[in-house]
Amino acid sequence: MIAPSANAALIEAKDLVRTYEVRQGMFGKATPVRAVDGINLTVMPGETLGVVGESGSGKSTLGRMLLGIDSPQEGETFFDGKPMPKLGTPEWRALRARMQLVYQDPLAALDRRLTVAEQIGEPLAIHKLVPKEHRAIRVAELMVSVGLRPDQADRYPHELSGGQRQRVVIARALASRPKLLVCDEPVSALDVSIQAQVVNMLRDLQEKNGIAMVFISHDLKVVRNMADRVAVMYLGRIVEEASSDVIFAAPLHPYTKALVSSVPVPGKPLKGRTILQGEPPNPANRPSGCAFHPRCPLATDICRTSVPHLRQVADGRTAACHLLAGADQPVAA
Amino acid sequence: MISDNLVELHGLTVAFDGVKVLHGIDLTVRRGEAIGLVGESGCGKSVTWLAALGLLPGKATVAGSVRVDGQEILGGPRTVLESVRGKRIAMIFQDPSSSLNPVICIGRQITEALVIHRALTGKAAKAEALRLMDMVGIPDARRRFDLFPHEFSGGQCQRLMIAMALAGEPDLLVADEPTTALDATIQAQILDLLIELRKETGMATIFISHDLGAVSQVCERACVMYAGRIVEQGTIAALFDNPRHPYTRGLFDAIPRLDGPRERLIPIPGTVPHPRDLPEGCAFSPRCSHAAADCRSGRPNLSAMDDGRLLSCFHPVGHPAGLMQAAESRIQEAVS
Ligand SMILES: Nc1ncnc2c1ncn2[C@@H]1O[C@H](COP(=O)(O)OP(=O)(O)OP(=O)(O)O)[C@@H](O)[C@H]1O
Numbered sequence: 001m002i003a004p005s006a007n008a009a010l011i012e013a014k015d016l017v018r019t020y021e022v023r024q025g026m027f028g029k030a031t032p033v034r035a036v037d038g039i040n041l042t043v044m045p046g047e048t049l050g051v052v053g054e055s056g057s058g059k060s061t062l063g064r065m066l067l068g069i070d071s072p073q074e075g076e077t078f079f080d081g082k083p084m085p086k087l088g089t090p091e092w093r094a095l096r097a098r099m100q101l102v103y104q105d106p107l108a109a110l111d112r113r114l115t116v117a118e119q120i121g122e123p124l125a126i127h128k129l130v131p132k133e134h135r136a137i138r139v140a141e142l143m144v145s146v147g148l149r150p151d152q153a154d155r156y157p158h159e160l161s162g163g164q165r166q167r168v169v170i171a172r173a174l175a176s177r178p179k180l181l182v183c184d185e186p187v188s189a190l191d192v193s194i195q196a197q198v199v200n201m202l203r204d205l206q207e208k209n210g211i212a213m214v215f216i217s218h219d220l221k222v223v224r225n226m227a228d229r230v231a232v233m234y235l236g237r238i239v240e241e242a243s244s245d246v247i248f249a250a251p252l253h254p255y256t257k258a259l260v261s262s263v264p265v266p267g268k269p270l271k272g273r274t275i276l277q278g279e280p281p282n283p284a285n286r287p288s289g290c291a292f293h294p295r296c297p298l299a300t301d302i303c304r305t306s307v308p309h310l311r312q313v314a315d316g317r318t319a320a321c322h323l324l325a326g327a328d329q330p331v332a333a
Numbered sequence: 334m335i336s337d338n339l340v341e342l343h344g345l346t347v348a349f350d351g352v353k354v355l356h357g358i359d360l361t362v363r364r365g366e367a368i369g370l371v372g373e374s375g376c377g378k379s380v381t382w383l384a385a386l387g388l389l390p391g392k393a394t395v396a397g398s399v400r401v402d403g404q405e406i407l408g409g410p411r412t413v414l415e416s417v418r419g420k421r422i423a424m425i426f427q428d429p430s431s432s433l434n435p436v437i438c439i440g441r442q443i444t445e446a447l448v449i450h451r452a453l454t455g456k457a458a459k460a461e462a463l464r465l466m467d468m469v470g471i472p473d474a475r476r477r478f479d480l481f482p483h484e485f486s487g488g489q490c491q492r493l494m495i496a497m498a499l500a501g502e503p504d505l506l507v508a509d510e511p512t513t514a515l516d517a518t519i520q521a522q523i524l525d526l527l528i529e530l531r532k533e534t535g536m537a538t539i540f541i542s543h544d545l546g547a548v549s550q551v552c553e554r555a556c557v558m559y560a561g562r563i564v565e566q567g568t569i570a571a572l573f574d575n576p577r578h579p580y581t582r583g584l585f586d587a588i589p590r591l592d593g594p595r596e597r598l599i600p601i602p603g604t605v606p607h608p609r610d611l612p613e614g615c616a617f618s619p620r621c622s623h624a625a626a627d628c629r630s631g632r633p634n635l636s637a638m639d640d641g642r643l644l645s646c647f648h649p650v651g652h653p654a655g656l657m658q659a660a661e662s663r664i665q666e667a668v669s
Pocket residue numbers: 020021022033034035053054055056057058059060061062218283
C-alpha cells in the first residue's frame with residue numbers, strides 16, 4: 001500500500017553490483033563471482049517488494065546492500081533520497097535504527113543469554129530511543145503487537161518454539177520504529193500453520209505502522225501473499241518485475257513461468273506442468289547471452305549471444321527476454 | 334501365497350528417556366503403493382520409520398510390531414533386520430549430509446552398496462552403478478563416476494542418494510523430506526523422478542513431507558500425524574476434497590494460495606505440544622476450533638468411516654460419507 005502523501009521512493013537502488021572472490025576447492029584460484037550484477041529497484045514508503053529466485057541468485061546479497069551492511073562495488077543506494085552512508089560510520093549507525101533486518105534463523109539472531117524482554121529492549125538502549133524508566137512499557141507493547149504473552153518476557157530463546165523466537169526477532173526489529181524492514185526468508189523454517197500466524201502478524205504490523213518491506217523468500221505462495229510487487233532474480237539480475245497479482249497469474253519471462261509452474265498445488269497433478277530441465281547455473285561460470293538460455297525451452301540463437309535487458313513489456317511490467325514483445329523497442333520514457 | 338501387504342506396523346511406540354513420542358502407529362503398506370506422511374514438525378513422521386528400521390539410538394525404547402512380508406523384524410536377530418534394511422526397505426534421510434560420504438567418490442559409494450545388497454562385483458557392479466546414475470538422471474554418468482559429492486549440485490546429490498537407495502532393488506523406498514532443501518524448479522524434477530521410478534520399478538513409496546501439495550502429486554494415500562499418532566488416513570481425493578479431522582483441515586487452510594483472491598491466511602492457533610506434557614484427552618483439543626468438553630477428557634480412537642478413511646475425532650468437520658461422491662466427481666471434472 002502506498003501512503004497517499006508519498007511519491008518519493010523510500011529506498012532506491014541504482015545499478016548495484018557486488019562481486020565476491022570465490023575459490024574453487026581449497027587451492028583453486030579465486031574467480032570473481034558477480035553475486036549481484038546491475039540491479040535497479042525502488043521501494044515506496046509502506047510498500048512491500050517481494051524478491052524471489054533460486055538459491056545463489058543474489059537475494060540475500062541484495063538485501064544486505066539495501067541496508068548498507070554490505071557495500072556495492074558499483075552503483076549506489078539511496079535511503080529517503082540521500083546516499084547510503086558508509087558501513088560503520090556514525091551516520092550509518094544513526095540510520096540503522098530506521099531500517100532493520102529479519103532473517104531466517106531466529107536462534108542465530110538472538111543472544112541465548114538474554115531473556116525475551118532484554119532482547120527486545122536492547123535496541124531501545126543502544127539507540128537511546130526510550131528513557132530507561134519507560135522501557136519496560138515499550139517492551140510490553142512490542143510483545144503484545146507481535147502476539148507474545150506477557151509471561152514469556154522472562155523466557156530464554158531456547159525455551160521458545162521457532163515461531164515464538166521469530167516473533168521476538170521481529171519485535172526487536174520493530175523496537176526502533178523502522179521505516180524499512182528487510183525480511184530474508186523470515187518464515188522458511190516454520191511449519192505452514194505457524195508460517196500463517198507470522199505472515200498475518202507481519203501484514204497487520206505493516207498496515208498499522210506503514211513500514212516498507214523487502215520480503216525475500218523462495219516460497220512463491222508466501223511472497224504472493226505478502227508482496228505488492230515482486231522482482232524475480234536469476235544469477236544476480238532481475239529478469240521480471242510486476243505486481244504480485246499479475247506476475248503469478250500471468251508470468252511472462254520463461255524462467256518465471258517455470259518457477260510458477262513448479263509450485264505443487266494440492267490436488268493438481270504434476271503432469272501437464274512445465275518441469276524445467278537442467279541444473280541451476282554456476283555463478284562463477286555465467287552463461288553467455290541470456291544467463292537462462294541453457295535451461296530455457298524457447299531459447300534461440302540471439303539468446304546465446306546477446307544479453308537481454310530489462311525493459312517495459314506492459315503497463316507496470318518489466319522483463320528481460322528477447323522473445324517478449326516490446327523488447328526490441330526502446331522503453332517509452 | 335504372497336499377501337498384498339508388504340509392510341505392517343502394529344502398535345509401534347517409541348520413548349526417549351521414558352518420554353513417549355510415538356503412541357502406537359498402525360499402518361499397512363501394500364505392494365507398489367505410495368503413501369504420504371504429513372504433519373507439523375515433531376509429530377513423529379521420521380521417528381516412525383527410523384524405529385521400524387532399527388535406526389534409532391540406544392536410548393530409544395521401541396515396542397510393537399513391524400512385519401515385512403509377514404515376518405517380524407522388530408526385536409528379532411540382527412541378521413533379519415540387516416537383510417531387510419537397504420535391501421527390502423531403503424530410506425533416504427532427512428539430513429542429506431549424513432548420507433553421502435564426502436571423502437569417497439560417488440561411483441565407489443554406489444558400487445559398495447551393490448556389493449553389500451546384491452553381491453555384484455567388478456565390471457558388473459560398475460555397469461549397474463552407471464545404469465542407476467543414468468536412471469536417476471545424472472548426465473554424463475561415465476565421466477562423473479569418479480567425482481566426489483561436493484562436485485555435484487544439491488539436486489544432483491539428492492538424485493545420487495536416490496540411486497544409492499535403489500541399489501538394493503528395494504520393495505519399499507522411504508523418502509524423508511527428499512526435496513525440502515531444494516529450489517522449487519529442482520524440487521519439481523525430484524518429485525517427477527520419484528513418480529517415474531515408481532512406475533518403472535513398481536516399488537512402494539513412503540513420502541514424508543511438510544508440503545501437502547507435493548504429497549498429493551506423489552501419493553495415492555496419506556496419513557496425517559499429530560503428536561505421535563495418526564489422526565486421519567485416507568485417499569488423497571478424500572483428504573483433499575473433504576478433510577474430516579479439524580487438524581487436517583487446519584493444515585490445508587493454512588497454505589497460502591498462488592491463485593484466486595489474496596485473503597488473510599488462516600493459521601492453526603498455538604503450537605504442537607511437547608511430548609512431555611501432552612494435554613488430556615484429544616492432543617489437538619487446545620488448538621481445535623471444534624473442541625467440546627468430551628474432547629478434553631476422553632481420547633478419540635482411530636476408527637474406520639463409511640467412506641473407508643480412518644479418523645480419530647469426536648466432532649469431525651466436512652461432510653459425512655454420502656456427500657463425498659458428489660465432491661469426488663467434482664474433483665474428477667476439475668482434473669480432466
Ligand atoms: N560472503 C560471501 N563470500 C563469497 N561469496 C558469497 C558471499 N555471499 C554470497 N556469495 C555468493 O554470491 C552468490 C549469491 O549469494 P546469495 O547468498 O546472495 O544468494 P541467495 O539468493 O540469497 O541464495 P539462498 O536462496 O541460497 O539464500 C552465491 O554464488 C554465493 O555463493
